[in-house]
Amino acid sequence: MTTINEIFRAFAPEYIERYPNMPGHHRKVIAAIINCRSGKYGTTVYRCLKCGQKHFISRSCGNRHCPMCQYHKTQAWLEKQLNKQVGGQHFMITFTLPEEIRPIARQNQKLVYQALFKASSQALKKLAQDKRFIGTSLPGFTGVLQTWGRQLQYHPHIHYIVVSGGLSENRDAWIPSRKDFFVHEKPLSIIFRAIFMKEMKKAGLSGQIPSSVWKKDWVVDSEAMESADNSIRYLAPYVFRVAISNSRIVKVEDRFVYFKYRKHSSKQMKTMRLEVMEFIRRFLQHVLPSGFMKVRHFGFMNPNCCTPHETIVKLIEDHTGETLKKVEPSEPPKQYCSDCGGELVYLWSIIPMFHQRE
Ligand SMILES: [Zn+2]
Ligand SMILES: [Zn+2]
Structure with missing residues (x-):
């Protein structure tokens, strides 16, 4: 191989x-x-x-x-994170940067990735506070930045694992969200876009962005997770996946790299080929700025949250009537x-x- x-x-x-x-x-x-x-x-x-x-x-x-060093790191990370998980239903909410902004993001990675985290997390917090949804300023979620699409193309987006509810303002009760969604996608996308625009202005980058982008709909996707608990385990593969893994490489022939990818919204696998210099260029565009934290915890999932983890687990257990299943690291x-x-x-x-x- x-x-x-x-x-x-x-x-x-x-x-x-x-x-x-x-x-x-x-x-x-x-x-x-x-x-x-x-x-x-x-x-x-x-x-x-x-x-x-x-x-x-x-x-x-x-x-x-490094693609060779991933498995080991995933395991080590999981071990550290497993005692941070909480029970209950979870959602995966994904925020994507529109195409028009990607060239600017590539040139200003640190600034734009930071703005992407800020705009998306604040939008989630803001809507969670809305009485129509949860009505608390204390939701809990963890986000992971990914910069690639299936064909190694540049496609910055953040996946959030969101716990379906929040702590009450005095932190002594659990307020559940709806079962099928955390907040509505439409207002979420509008607030996300507005905060991101403000951040671009602050960074002095808005002049480079076509104004039409502020009028179109930004993609925010929300899905209920299949299993109710063990949020951390869902997240682990996203955390340490690199742009492409060795198992997807089919062969290298006459300076072309052949690799498998899954066609959008289907299970069908296709093979793509890239000239090897282009392959390396695409791989490297997903290298994050030195020291950039691509995993971030917000609200009660943040380690600085003043409510003890056991208290949150207990409140959710009391609400769902189900005990959190402890998952041992392999x-x-x-x-x-x-x-x-x-x-x-x-x-x-x-x-x-x-x-x-x-
Ligand atoms: Zn290595
Ligand atoms: Zn021996």
Whole structure:
């Protein structure tokens, strides 16, 4: 199988030569992906429990944009988050930036992504306060920014997992939302657009945006989640998914990368091919600005919320009459001896001075 790391090893040096002025954080990601498990980041030594043989395994890069490092990170994140979940029905609400704004977003990623988070989260909070819906200033939701569509194209959007209700203003009761929706999509999209416009003005970017975009409908999509609880587990794949995973790569032939994608609103899989320089360019446009937090918790889901987590869980349980199912994280993948199949145990790591992981 061809992996994205292999594609980068073979073709990224050419890409760097062609685009010497690329942003520094793109260069860092390229280096991480090329050097992942190559020995550059050092070696970890394991011993087989059965035959005693020592095994030397090259360390991974740990970069959040590396396709090889995702599984491990998802598990670690899940473990940390599982004790933050609450029960009850949940919604997934998705806010998408209209096409006309995408070129400006690509050039001003940090500013626009921040505005996207601000406009969407404030719109949710504002409507939750509306008596027609929930009537509280204390809803709880978690958002994850994604910048790609199925064909690796640039398509910034935020998925929110929203708990179906909120705490009462004095924080001693649970106020449920409707079962089929949290708030109406139409007013949500209007408020979202208005706050985003204000943010663009503040950032001095509104002059670059065609005025027609403020008159059209912005896409906000709300869906009730199939299962009532375990919000965090729903979110995990969104959190650590990178733009494209190795399992979607079909082959690389004559400088073309062939990869699978699912056709919009159907289960049908199609194959797309991109010239390899274009493939790398598309992959890199989804690299987030250094240090940018793509997962954010709001309202009572925020760790700074002054109502203890157990209290919220209890209030929701009292309301639904159902106890929150505790979900245990799955075991981290074990390593096995290539000689006898015995389990490997960690001994120590050899870490070089000059190829520190970021
Ligand atoms: Zn062994
Ligand atoms: Zn890696």
